[in-house]
Amino acid sequence: MTVKFNFLEMTNIHTVHKRFKFFFPIFFFAFGMPVFAQVKKKAAAKELRFALEERYKSDKAYAESRRAAFNRGTWIGLELSDLIATWGPPSRMVSDGADGKIAVYEKASFNSGGTYTPGYVITNGFGNVVEEKKSEDTRWSSSYFETIGVYADNSGIIREIKYDNSYTENKR
Amino acid sequence: MRKQEYIAILIFFLSITATYSQGKYFEIVAEKNTHPYDDRGYIYYGRIKPLDDQPYATLHFKDISKGTLHKAIMDYLKKRPTLILKPKFTNEHLIIYRDFATIGNKEQCFAGLTGLVYMYIIPEEDGTVKLDVSTSEIFASLNDAVLRITMDDNVASDSDAPFNKYKYVQPADKIYLSSGSTASKIFLGSRAKRKKHSLKQAYPDSIFDPEGNVVNPVNKALIEDFFNKYAEDLNTYLSHRFK
Numbered sequence: 236m237t238v239k240f241n242f243l244e245m246t247n248i249h250t251v252h253k254r255f256k257f258f259f260p261i262f263f264f265a266f267g268m269p270v271f272a273q274v275k276k277k278a279a280a281k282e283l284r285f286a287l288e289e290r291y292k293s294d295k296a297y298a299e300s301r302r303a304a305f306n307r308g309t310w311i312g313l314e315l316s317d318l319i320a321t322w323g324p325p326s327r328m329v330s331d332g333a334d335g336k337i338a339v340y341e342k343a344s345f346n347s348g349g350t351y352t353p354g355y356v357i358t359n360g361f362g363n364v365v366e367e368k369k370s371e372d373t374r375w376s377s378s379y380f381e382t383i384g385v386y387a388d389n390s391g392i393i394r395e396i397k398y399d400n401s402y403t404e405n406k407r
Numbered sequence: 408m409r410k411q412e413y414i415a416i417l418i419f420f421l422s423i424t425a426t427y428s429q430g431k432y433f434e435i436v437a438e439k440n441t442h443p444y445d446d447r448g449y450i451y452y453g454r455i456k457p458l459d460d461q462p463y464a465t466l467h468f469k470d471i472s473k474g475t476l477h478k479a480i481m482d483y484l485k486k487r488p489t490l491i492l493k494p495k496f497t498n499e500h501l502i503i504y505r506d507f508a509t510i511g512n513k514e515q516c517f518a519g520l521t522g523l524v525y526m527y528i529i530p531e532e533d534g535t536v537k538l539d540v541s542t543s544e545i546f547a548s549l550n551d552a553v554l555r556i557t558m559d560d561n562v563a564s565d566s567d568a569p570f571n572k573y574k575y576v577q578p579a580d581k582i583y584l585s586s587g588s589t590a591s592k593i594f595l596g597s598r599a600k601r602k603k604h605s606l607k608q609a610y611p612d613s614i615f616d617p618e619g620n621v622v623n624p625v626n627k628a629l630i631e632d633f634f635n636k637y638a639e640d641l642n643t644y645l646s647h648r649f650k
Contacts, residue, residue, distance in 0.1 A: 261496065290549065294569030297511035298552065301563045308557025 302315035307383065307396050315387040325385070334389040342381040377404040432464035432638040433457055435627055437576055437619035451619035453575020455634055456539055463529070463537035466642045468649050476530035476645075477502070483644045490526075501504060502528040507556045510545065510633045516626050518547040518612035520573060521554050523562065526637055536645070540634050545573035547612055577607035579617040 310318050315338060321323065325338035354370035379402045386395040425604060437451045457464040468476065480502050484492050493503040503525060510520035525545045529537040552568035564570050585600050607616060612629045623628060 282605060283608050285604055286606045287549075289604070289606055290571075290609040291569055294548065294550070294571040295567070297571040298567045298569050299565050301561065302567055304561040305557055307553070308559045308561035311558040362613030 304398065307398065310385070310393050310396060313393055315385060315391045315393055318385060318393060333384060335394070336387055338385040338387070340383040340385070342379075344379045345376065346378075347374070347376040349375050375404065375406045377402065430639050430642065431458060431631070431635055432538065433634045434629055435575060435614060435631055437615040439619070450579060450617065451576045451615060452614075453615055455543065455630070457539070463539050463572055464638055466536040466538070466638070466645065468534040468536070468645055471534040471649055473530045473532045474499075476534070476536055479645055479648050480530065480536070480641070482648075484642060486644070487640075500529065502530075504528075505560060506637070507554075507562075511626075511629050513549070513551065516612055516629060518549050519551060519570075520626075520630070521546045521548075522630075522633055523556070523560065524634070524637060528641070536641070538638050538641075539628040540637070544633070545630065546570050546580075549609075549612075574610055574613050576615040576619065576621070577610040577613040577617055579607075580605050580635070585649065 242365050315336070321340065322340065326341040327339050329339060331337050349372070351370040351374055354368050355366075356364055356368075357366040359365050379400070381400040382398070384397040384399075385393055386397070387393050433455050434457075435453055435455050437453045440450055440452055471479075477499060481492075484490055484502075484504055489508075490504045490506050493505060496503045505526070506522070506524040508522055508524070510516065512521050513519050517569040524540060525542045526544075527537075529539075531537065536615070546562060548554075548564070548568065548570035550569045550572040552564035553572060554564050555563055556562050580603050581600050582603050585602055607613075612623065612626060614621060614623050614630070616622045
């Protein structure tokens with residue numbers, strides 16, 4: 236009885252193994268492929284979301300960068316006196332060489348930072364260098380200039396607004 | 408019911424014929440950048456240019472002098488109050504006007520497209536009128552931005568809704584640095600990972616892919632048609648005037 240049982244068991248395992256070998260690829264393709272397709276779809280959706288977010292950021296930054304110039308431009312056709320009442324007195328008022336005038340608004344800002352650490356050399360009694368450190372200079376300065384020229388005709392109507400700016404940075 | 412269908416089909420074909428029977432003056436092309444590694448990441452760039460590699464699109468009016476053409480064009484602009492003359496740059500040899508108009512909405516073009524058209528018109532003694540729109544700009548928005556323009560041609564959107572200059576060519580793949588996931592940090596250390604991302608899917612409104620192949624022929628036709636209409640309208644006006 237024992238021998239027969241073992242033989243049957245072995246036969247069964249063999250059969251199960253054979254069946255498994257046969258059905259595994261079918262199960263793999265039947266259930267695995269949709270899972271892979273799902274993973275691929277999720278990756279594509281993630282990539283699309285990333286691309287759309289990048290475009291949104293870029294478009295938003297561009298839209299915001301246009302605001303200052305647009306706001307200045309809305310003054311064209313309006314009275315210079317109204318602009319001065321809103322912006323405050325200009326840095327200087329000059330003639331345009333004819334009968335018009337230019338209100339010049341200037342802004343300048345200066346910044347600086349960093350430190351200077353002097354270096355040193357330590358020698359022993361025989362003149363040999365024992366320790367040495369080079370000086371460190373991380374000092375910097377920057378300057379920013381902004382000029383807005385508001386051109387008005389002889390009746391005080393703004394005809395043109397010119398904008399110019401410059402930034403310079405000096406590192407040692 | 409069937410009769411209505413036939414009428415609808417007939418109207419559709421008539422509208423197509425009407426669109427394509429209009430004169431063609433300009434085309435949009437993708438050209439290879441001479442600086443392939445510029446910071447914008449574009450190898451190709453798109454632009455609007457006159458047909459057949461000509462420097463200008465041209466209209467011809469036999470035996471009409473330069474002065475007469477100039478006066479007729481100025482009269483044309485008076486009849487089209489939305490077209491803004493640029494008096495600072497306009498003289499007896501050159502007339503410049505600008506227009507700011509919608510090209511198409513998101514449903515038509517995948518993004519709201521608005522054109523800032525600069526039309527340069529050069530009348531010649533032999534009755535030729537040269538046209539150039541190459542300095543024009545197009546703005547695109549995926550976010551339904553309402554765009555406005557000032558007298559000095561500065562464009563902004565209501566509430567700073569996102570918009571940008573239209574990209575004729577989709578951006579090329581770009582490499583981004585990321586700190587990586589926690590698992591990768593443990594196994595690989597804290598080195599920044601470099602990952603390539605494709606951005607072109609976010610630009611369905613672009614006409615060309617990064618390799619300069621046309622991927623959106625509908626927008627190509629719509630934008631070309633948009634610019635052609637300006638030339639065609641002027642041509643129709645002058646033709647009637649000089650017939």
